[in-house]
Each structure stands twice: as structure tokens, then as C-alpha cells.
Amino acid sequence: MSSVPSTQRAWRVVTRGPPSKALKFVTDLPVPTKLESGHVLVKVEAAALNPIGYKLMKWLPNFVARRPITAEQDLAGTVVDGNGTRWKAGDAVWGITLGKPHGEGAMSEYAVLPQHCLAGRPPNVTPTQAAGIATTALTAYEALFDSAHLKEGQTVFINGGSTAVGAYAIQLAKARGLRVVATASERNREFVTKMGADEFIDYTKVDLAAHLSSNPPSPKFDGVLEAVGLIGNDLYAQSEKYLAPGGVFVSVGPQPEGLSDAGKFTKLLYNISAPRWFGGINRKWSVLAFSPREEVMTDLHNLFAEGKVKPIIDSVYAFEDALKAYDRIMTKRATGKVIVKVDPNVE
Numbered sequence: 001m002s003s004v005p006s007t008q009r010a011w012r013v014v015t016r017g018p019p020s021k022a023l024k025f026v027t028d029l030p031v032p033t034k035l036e037s038g039h040v041l042v043k044v045e046a047a048a049l050n051p052i053g054y055k056l057m058k059w060l061p062n063f064v065a066r067r068p069i070t071a072e073q074d075l076a077g078t079v080v081d082g083n084g085t086r087w088k089a090g091d092a093v094w095g096i097t098l099g100k101p102h103g104e105g106a107m108s109e110y111a112v113l114p115q116h117c118l119a120g121r122p123p124n125v126t127p128t129q130a131a132g133i134a135t136t137a138l139t140a141y142e143a144l145f146d147s148a149h150l151k152e153g154q155t156v157f158i159n160g161g162s163t164a165v166g167a168y169a170i171q172l173a174k175a176r177g178l179r180v181v182a183t184a185s186e187r188n189r190e191f192v193t194k195m196g197a198d199e200f201i202d203y204t205k206v207d208l209a210a211h212l213s214s215n216p217p218s219p220k221f222d223g224v225l226e227a228v229g230l231i232g233n234d235l236y237a238q239s240e241k242y243l244a245p246g247g248v249f250v251s252v253g254p255q256p257e258g259l260s261d262a263g264k265f266t267k268l269l270y271n272i273s274a275p276r277w278f279g280g281i282n283r284k285w286s287v288l289a290f291s292p293r294e295e296v297m298t299d300l301h302n303l304f305a306e307g308k309v310k311p312i313i314d315s316v317y318a319f320e321d322a323l324k325a326y327d328r329i330m331t332k333r334a335t336g337k338v339i340v341k342v343d344p345n346v347e
Helices: 051-059 134-147 164-175 186-195 208-214 259-273 294-305 319-330
Strands: 007-013 023-030 039-048 074-081 092-096 110-114 118-120 155-159 179-184 199-202 221-226 243-251 284-287 313-318 337-341
Touching: 023 319, 051 319, 074 110, 074 134, 092 134, 118 294, 134 164, 134 221, 134 243, 134 294, 155 164, 164 179, 164 186, 164 221, 179 186, 186 199, 313 319, 319 337
Parallel strands: 155 179, 155 221, 179 199, 221 243, 243 284, 313 337
Antiparallel strands: 007 023, 039 074, 039 110, 039 337, 074 092, 092 118
């Protein structure tokens, strides 16, 4: 610990609002020196942005979010203090912070993470690539295999194949021997098919719910992953026509943009909760709330190490240019992860 400085640079969320208002770049944040049992100190090399990050900045009041806190949660780095865990100083890792015990996020030079929230970074994956793995790959993995319980030979429908979660879901599904039907706009057709999708649907040219209802697959899909965060109800409301009995409609979670979405959200909640005899939908709806597990982290590590799943990077920004990175992700046109390089010397 002698080479670890007492203070560090970090991007802190200090108030509610868009990133340009909510974030403050500080240079004197204390580096934690006392680690709780089971926690590891990591020198951060790169961090990744997630859409939920800037959305929570806008939505959550300060007292709920317990601000000030360090921004974001996905990172790659090097262990500097394994604190008696299986991790040793010098280990190259990627992982996800949980915001405890010191309000840690990924957008800082050092972060404390629970040991089970880390995975080894294989040599064929660079720090900037590894930084974008955790949230999206874990979400995709748990959606496909823990929530939808999909198995080799089955077919999954992925709405939002060009999103980071969708792109990882396509790769993971193919690595496990599933057939994939995925949606995106025409400009992302090549990207989605390169990820491994067997069939592509341009959502800008058809109404997805109407299209799938009128042209149901045979056999029906064994699972659905809604990776966009749609508030609209139609895709789930029509799911009996294209989702097999016993199949699960998995959502990354409805993500309203404002009060104008309240009506759609209310209708969706009704269809999710209403019994079949009272107009409800006879297909299970599941929203993801993943919790990192060591066995899943290890499985993902192996898939990346073997090249069966590859990192997806949209763009990389310098640490000082984090606000430009947020501008990029807020366009909603990023294909893959938006990365902030905390250490300028890493690849």
C-alpha cells in the first residue's frame, strides 16, 4: 500500500441533473485505507458508462441517491490490495462496484469492490475493452440463462440487438447453441449480423408487435429479451402469439423518459399484474435485477478468454473528457460501450 497515494482524482455526482450539471471533477478525494473483510482495492485503468447512470443523475433526488458519490460502476484495473482474498496485488481484473462501503464508483483512480464482483482479465482483452463488460454482459447472461432458462437448440428473440446488452446477448446465445432473431435499425444490420444474429428485423420499417403477431415463428420463440427498456406495452401484450407457452418475456426494465410515459407505464404494469381471466397476459414477464455471482463471473471470463464472446466498444474518451463521453451515450446512437480511460497509458 506504500505506493498508493492518499488522494485521487474522480468524477463525483454532487447534485441532481444532467451530467453537465450533476458531475464535478475533484482532485482531492481520499483513497480508502481501511478495507472491510472481503473487499479489494483496485487501481482503475478504465471505466464504462451505462445509460442508467445519467438517467439516475436526472431522476433521483440527492437524499435518495446519497450524494455525493463517485459516478458509474463498471471498470477494469489492477489489484493493489487483495486484503486476504483470493485476489493478489498485480492481478488484472474487470468488475462492478456496488457503491459500498465508501460510495465507490468506477470513475476514480482507485475503487473498493467486493471480491465476488471481480473477474480476471484475460490477456486477449485490453483494459479499455474489459471495462465495458460487467453490467451489460452480466445482464445479458442472467436474462438468457437465469430468467428465461434458455438451452441449446432453442430460439430467442432479442429486441435491441445493437444495444450493448443486446449485442452481448446475441454472442452469448450463439456461444450456447441458440438460434437468434434480433432487431435494430437498418444502419445497424451489419453490426447485429456480425454479432451472430441468424435473422434480422428492422424495427423502423415494421410495427414489431403487429409484425410478429401476423407472422409468428414456427415453432414460437422460447424466450424474449427486451433490451431497449421500452415503456410501450404492445410487444408484451401480443406475446402469446409469438412466445411459446412456458417461455419468458425478460425486460432490462422499463425506462421512462418523463411524465409523458406515465400512461404507457401504467398500462404495462396492468398487463403484467392482471390475472389471465381479467385481461392479463398468459406469458411470464420478468424484469432483471442481477446480482454478481462468482460462478457467472468465472464463466464470462472463460468465454472471453476463449474468444467465444468479444468486447464491444463504441468509443473511448480521456478521463478529463468524461462529459464528452456522456454526450455520446446520451445520443442513444452508441453501438457498443462508451469507455473513459482513467489511466492514459493503457490500451
